[in-house]
Amino acid sequence: MSEARIIDGKAFAADLRGKIAEGVADVRARHALVPGLAVVLVGEDPASQVYVRNKGEQTREAGMHSVTHRLPADTTQDALLRLVDQLNHDPSIHGILVQLPLPAHIDSAAVLAAIDPAKDVDGFHVVNAGRLAVGLPALVPCTPLGCLMLLKDTVGSLRGLHAVVVGRSNIVGKPMAQLLLQADCTVTVAHSRTVDLAETCRRADILVAAVGRPEMVRGDWIKEGAVVIDVGINRVPARDPAAAAAGKTRLVGDVAFEEAKAFAGAITPVPGGVGPMTIACLLLNTLTAACRSRGLELPPMVTTARGTPV
Amino acid sequence: MSEARIIDGKAFAADLRGKIAEGVADVRARHALVPGLAVVLVGEDPASQVYVRNKGEQTREAGMHSVTHRLPADTTQDALLRLVDQLNHDPSIHGILVQLPLPAHIDSAAVLAAIDPAKDVDGFHVVNAGRLAVGLPALVPCTPLGCLMLLKDTVGSLRGLHAVVVGRSNIVGKPMAQLLLQADCTVTVAHSRTVDLAETCRRADILVAAVGRPEMVRGDWIKEGAVVIDVGINRVPARDPAAAAAGKTRLVGDVAFEEAKAFAGAITPVPGGVGPMTIACLLLNTLTAACRSRGLELPPMVTTARGTPV
Numbered sequence: 001m002s003e004a005r006i007i008d009g010k011a012f013a014a015d016l017r018g019k020i021a022e023g024v025a026d027v028r029a030r031h032a033l034v035p036g037l038a039v040v041l042v043g044e045d046p047a048s049q050v051y052v053r054n055k056g057e058q059t060r061e062a063g064m065h066s067v068t069h070r071l072p073a074d075t076t077q078d079a080l081l082r083l084v085d086q087l088n089h090d091p092s093i094h095g096i097l098v099q100l101p102l103p104a105h106i107d108s109a110a111v112l113a114a115i116d117p118a119k120d121v122d123g124f125h126v127v128n129a130g131r132l133a134v135g136l137p138a139l140v141p142c143t144p145l146g147c148l149m150l151l152k153d154t155v156g157s158l159r160g161l162h163a164v165v166v167g168r169s170n171i172v173g174k175p176m177a178q179l180l181l182q183a184d185c186t187v188t189v190a191h192s193r194t195v196d197l198a199e200t201c202r203r204a205d206i207l208v209a210a211v212g213r214p215e216m217v218r219g220d221w222i223k224e225g226a227v228v229i230d231v232g233i234n235r236v237p238a239r240d241p242a243a244a245a246a247g248k249t250r251l252v253g254d255v256a257f258e259e260a261k262a263f264a265g266a267i268t269p270v271p272g273g274v275g276p277m278t279i280a281c282l283l284l285n286t287l288t289a290a291c292r293s294r295g296l297e298l299p300p301m302v303t304t305a306r307g308t309p310v
Numbered sequence: 311m312s313e314a315r316i317i318d319g320k321a322f323a324a325d326l327r328g329k330i331a332e333g334v335a336d337v338r339a340r341h342a343l344v345p346g347l348a349v350v351l352v353g354e355d356p357a358s359q360v361y362v363r364n365k366g367e368q369t370r371e372a373g374m375h376s377v378t379h380r381l382p383a384d385t386t387q388d389a390l391l392r393l394v395d396q397l398n399h400d401p402s403i404h405g406i407l408v409q410l411p412l413p414a415h416i417d418s419a420a421v422l423a424a425i426d427p428a429k430d431v432d433g434f435h436v437v438n439a440g441r442l443a444v445g446l447p448a449l450v451p452c453t454p455l456g457c458l459m460l461l462k463d464t465v466g467s468l469r470g471l472h473a474v475v476v477g478r479s480n481i482v483g484k485p486m487a488q489l490l491l492q493a494d495c496t497v498t499v500a501h502s503r504t505v506d507l508a509e510t511c512r513r514a515d516i517l518v519a520a521v522g523r524p525e526m527v528r529g530d531w532i533k534e535g536a537v538v539i540d541v542g543i544n545r546v547p548a549r550d551p552a553a554a555a556a557g558k559t560r561l562v563g564d565v566a567f568e569e570a571k572a573f574a575g576a577i578t579p580v581p582g583g584v585g586p587m588t589i590a591c592l593l594l595n596t597l598t599a600a601c602r603s604r605g606l607e608l609p610p611m612v613t614t615a616r617g618t619p620v
Contacts, residue, residue: 186505
């Protein structure tokens with residue numbers, strides 16, 4: 001039994017962002033097209049502030065046009081819908097991301113439904129979910145898209161492999177299953193109602209854990225040599241009891257990493273695995289949306305990047 | 311080993327049509343709402359002629375308003391799109407079905423995309439595929455909806471059962487998987503690229519075969535006691551060699567029925583299993599669309615019918 005290869009999502013994402021930056025330079029030069037991403041943040045949620053700042057920085061680093069709209073927490077739904085409508089009609093904006101969660105007085109579903117599906121770079125609109133489901137070109141949710149790229153880079157062709165996705169959220173589990181099915185995997189979706197989850201996981205050549213429960217997937221749930229993609233990011237008390245008592249925390253995934261390493265052929269760590277891929281795929285979706293708005297193909301340096309599923 | 315219970319889809323569909331007729335009478339009486347279905351047939355395909363006639367007859371028998379538009383084979387795409395647009399805006403029509411296949415000079419995808427999703431009683435529009443995928447109320451393709459009703463009637467709660475769907479078409483396999491996932495099954499989608507299909511099928515508590523290959527699923531692929539739903543309808547030569555030589559045929563499913571009966575706990579026959587459910591579910595979708603157009607719930611005699619998933 002040899003130890004798993006650690007899939008370096010941080011390096012992969014950095015490489016992908018570099019290719020996207022080259023692609024942006026290419027469409028700027030050849031087509032005078034400047035991909036633009038608008039991020040909308042309502043309220044003062046500290047985690048959201050960090051995400052939004054990172055998204056803005058990485059968008060600019062990729063050479064894209066970046067706009068951030070920071071609205072007060074008491075913004076009305078009507079005002080937010082007016083902003084979305086304005087962005088839908090703004091020709092300099094190709095991607096619109098409304099940062100979740102929204103304040104409780106706003107109907108998130110109504111706001112997400114108001115985004116032009118062609119600019120829905122989060123891939124949460126029902127039209128994009130439907131296009132993905134029936135196999136039409138879609139904007140695909142960033143996290144599962146990033147997982148697929150890591151998998152293709154690690155495994156090569158996924159054809160005929162048995163993929164088990166644990167979790168059935170609209171944001172990760174369900175679109176992940178669709179992508180794996182398109183890649184010709186036999187796909188099993190397991191979840192909290194699955195009767196023998198350990199045994200189901202043991203049948204996986206590819207195991208994607210997206211349940212949000214710290215270290216739920218144990219080492220002996222993993223088939224020898226399987227590729228494990230850990231989507232979970234859970235904050236738990238620090239290992240050292242004194243530090244934990246002082247309120248120190250650490251991040252763990254949905255997979256018990258140290259145990260799993262002994263069984264898996266390859267595995268993503270937390271942090272530094274799937275996490276960095278999400279914003280990189282947001283940039284990829286923005287470039288895709290910009291190119292499609294002009295009827296252009298993605299530039300070749302992007303379509304030939306490692307693991308690119310397009 | 312006891313022999314499987316035969317699931318009588320013909321009787322079930324007749325019962326469902328009766329409940330729907332009661333439901334139609336109810337909304338007519340209480341809300342002056344007459345559900346209306348428009349079926350559009352382009353060209354002279356003999357099988358399509360039969361389907362369309364059956365749909366019209368069963369629609370009228372259920373007390374609904376029924377309109378059939380028969381257009382010549384050389385109808386232009388523009389003319390067909392104009393008709394769809396007219397039906398989209400016709401308040402007496404709640405369901406629109408464009409019979410497939412369309413003549414080769416017409417882009418079927420463009421025509422299906424033009425149907426108002428609220429009237430898309432076939433459930434093929436990307437908006438309905440997306441709504442089903444994310445768990446919003448949708449119009450669901452008729453055949454998988456019928457399969458789900460037969461399953462619920464046969465098994466009761468599906469929670470925690472392992473369902474294996476063989477086939478990944480947009481019309482049956484993929485929406486079937488979504489419905490089974492919503493019903494809390496652990497769901498595996500297998501297909502032509504699946505490496506060990508027999509072994510995958512043997513793990514199924516519920517096996518749905520929708521591949522269009524005569525008798526591909528053998529008896530020993532079926533777990534003792536599993537419930538088998540056979541969606542295939544394949545025409546093969548008659549058993550008697552003389553009759554076969556004379557061009558006589560018979561219908562078989564995707565499952566080797568005689569073999570499978572010895573293993574399954576329950577199984578649908580072909581014909582007389584899933585087939586009759588499809589038009590019954592078309593009527594159900596039309597009633598659903600009509601009720602939703604007025605913001606009404608489905609009448610209670612329908613929501614309490616056997617196997618009703620609503």
